[in-house]
Amino acid sequence: MANLGWFADLSLSGVHRPARWTPHDSDSESSPTTDTPTPGPHSVQHDRFGSSLSAASASALPLPLPLDTYTSSYTHSPDASAAVRARLAATISDLLAKQSFVLRLGKALYSYGCPTYRLEHFMRKCCVELGIEAQFAYLPTMILVTFGDPETHTSETHFLRCGAGYDVWRLAQVNQLATTIPKYSHDLPHLLSSLSLIVHAPPLWPVWSKLLSHTVCSALAAPLFFGGSWIDMGVCAALGALVGVLCMAGERWSRYGNLMEFSGALVVGLVAKIMERYVRGVCFLAMTMGGTVWLLPGLMITVGVMEVASRNLIIGSVRLFHAMLISVMIGYGLSIGSNIASWAVGSIEPVPACQPVDSRFQLLMFLPVCLAFYILLEAHPRQFPIMAVVTAAGFLVTTFLPAEKFDTSANNALAALVIGLGGNLYGRLTGDAAVAPMLAGILFLVPGGISVRANMALLNDDIASGTRLVTMVLDVSIGILVGLFSAHLLIYPIARRRKRFRVPGY
Numbered sequence: 001m002a003n004l005g006w007f008a009d010l011s012l013s014g015v016h017r018p019a020r021w022t023p024h025d026s027d028s029e030s031s032p033t034t035d036t037p038t039p040g041p042h043s044v045q046h047d048r049f050g051s052s053l054s055a056a057s058a059s060a061l062p063l064p065l066p067l068d069t070y071t072s073s074y075t076h077s078p079d080a081s082a083a084v085r086a087r088l089a090a091t092i093s094d095l096l097a098k099q100s101f102v103l104r105l106g107k108a109l110y111s112y113g114c115p116t117y118r119l120e121h122f123m124r125k126c127c128v129e130l131g132i133e134a135q136f137a138y139l140p141t142m143i144l145v146t147f148g149d150p151e152t153h154t155s156e157t158h159f160l161r162c163g164a165g166y167d168v169w170r171l172a173q174v175n176q177l178a179t180t181i182p183k184y185s186h187d188l189p190h191l192l193s194s195l196s197l198i199v200h201a202p203p204l205w206p207v208w209s210k211l212l213s214h215t216v217c218s219a220l221a222a223p224l225f226f227g228g229s230w231i232d233m234g235v236c237a238a239l240g241a242l243v244g245v246l247c248m249a250g251e252r253w254s255r256y257g258n259l260m261e262f263s264g265a266l267v268v269g270l271v272a273k274i275m276e277r278y279v280r281g282v283c284f285l286a287m288t289m290g291g292t293v294w295l296l297p298g299l300m301i302t303v304g305v306m307e308v309a310s311r312n313l314i315i316g317s318v319r320l321f322h323a324m325l326i327s328v329m330i331g332y333g334l335s336i337g338s339n340i341a342s343w344a345v346g347s348i349e350p351v352p353a354c355q356p357v358d359s360r361f362q363l364l365m366f367l368p369v370c371l372a373f374y375i376l377l378e379a380h381p382r383q384f385p386i387m388a389v390v391t392a393a394g395f396l397v398t399t400f401l402p403a404e405k406f407d408t409s410a411n412n413a414l415a416a417l418v419i420g421l422g423g424n425l426y427g428r429l430t431g432d433a434a435v436a437p438m439l440a441g442i443l444f445l446v447p448g449g450i451s452v453r454a455n456m457a458l459l460n461d462d463i464a465s466g467t468r469l470v471t472m473v474l475d476v477s478i479g480i481l482v483g484l485f486s487a488h489l490l491i492y493p494i495a496r497r498r499k500r501f502r503v504p505g506y
Contacts, residue, residue: 097188098130099147103158104195106136106143108174113166114435115303117310122178129181138315140164140322167378168436173198175433205375207248214244214294217372220365222290225444227356232286235275239268239291247294261295265330268292269337277345283354288334294376295330297323298446299439305477306484366395373443383436390422390437395444412445412479419445420487428491438484445480 106123110116116138127134137144143160177194184190218240222228228236243264250260268291276284300323307316370388379387397415419441427434
């Protein structure tokens with residue numbers, strides 16, 4: 001009887017409630033004659049539970065009515081029943097639309113490269129704006145979303161399989177859509193259709209442009225980042241094109257994708273060792289690192305360290321282990337390829353040192369390699385200027401800071417601070433996603449090449465060099481972490497009072 005409060009609502013809403021029924025009303029017309037004496041007003045009646053009640057008191061108390069008596073006139077009213085059903089159907093439809101939008105939005109942001117430690121805060125804001133309750137948990141290839149109902153004390157959990165990658169243009173479009181959630185929170189079909197258009201849009205860049213970007217990226221990364229010569233640049237151009245074809249094959253066929261890093265490193269190590277045998281003036285380290293530059297897991301290592309530092313222990317630990325495994329696979333492939341080449345062509349005299357190109361030419365190579373990286377990150381041409389400015393600022397810091405005063409960790413921390421300040425200021429002033437310019441700048445700082453060199457040294461029984469390089473990987477990652485988190489701490493407390501709904505940066 002505790003949940004019958006809605007009966008009062010029926011009476012207040014104009015639904016007829018029948019009169020109270022008493023025993024005297026039912027027996028007033030025809031009552032059987034019997035010799036049994038009628039109880040007096042002060043006689044006592046005993047019920048089947050053993051309790052006693054006077055006849056006068058029993059006649060004064062109302063007796064409970066059957067449930068059908070209260071609801072018959074309500075449920076048999078066509079207009080009232082149709083209105084309630086329509087209102088209930090609209091409420092359920094609106095709730096399901098909100099949940100569907102939250103699921104699709106979270107999957108899109110995760111698939112396009114939004115960092116998970118920022119994504120959780122962003123999705124909570126989205127749920128608050130839509131008026132629903134949800135909890136989120138993230139794994140490297142999966143999102144767990146639980147919707148709760150505080151009235152019925154029930155929950156519903158969804159498992160979303162998500163691909164890991166980077167698409168900064170679609171990420172910016174989703175960010176622009178997210179800024180309209182407060183405006184269109186009561187028009188969910190508009191939000192769902194807009195998000196569907198973004199997700200199902202055709203690729204921004206054709207296949208040939210991505211293959212050309214792989215070629216340019218490997219060719220210019222060898223002299224710019226790894227001290228290669230002009231000959232190394234030509235060899236890395238061919239190796240980069242080959243690795244680009246293998247990457248596209250790995251994206252199309254999942255079975256081959258599991259061995260894509262190993263097979264690409266094997267081919268690069270084999271070709272680099274043969275070129276070192278027959279061509280003078282080449283650098284084996286520059287060719288191997290330049291040929292596999294897009295496979296290097298430096299960004300994954302850095303993001304994993306940042307996730308662990310931000311208390312996202314499960315996904316951060318798994319991502320770190322995955323990045324280390326990829327480093328081992330690349331190092332193992334390079335070692336196997338070089339050993340096969342040494343067995344096939346004989347012993348090779350080691351080159352004394354690499355011969356880097358002039359620093360003036362390195363500055364000229366900076367802009368083309370940036371454009372190649374931006375195309376591989378699926379950036380739109382209108383995003384190129386701000387991404388180039390932020391990347392150039394970080395590159396200048398790492399290039400012109402005196403090495404005798406700043407070690408590698410301090411150098412990368414200052415460069416990451418500059419990149420973080422530039423990206424967060426851009427996001428604060430324009431309302432666009434700050435991930436795009438920051439992601440482009442971080443790519444020039446991440447320790448992917450160092451991790452592969454560390455694994456190669458460990459595979460060649462050079463324990464001292466391998467241990468030193470592993471320590472350097474952690475130093476560089478922590479330096480980037482400190483710089484980016486410090487930039488985020490400096491920018492967001494001075495935000496404008498009018499809060500905006502946007503995807504934050506790293």
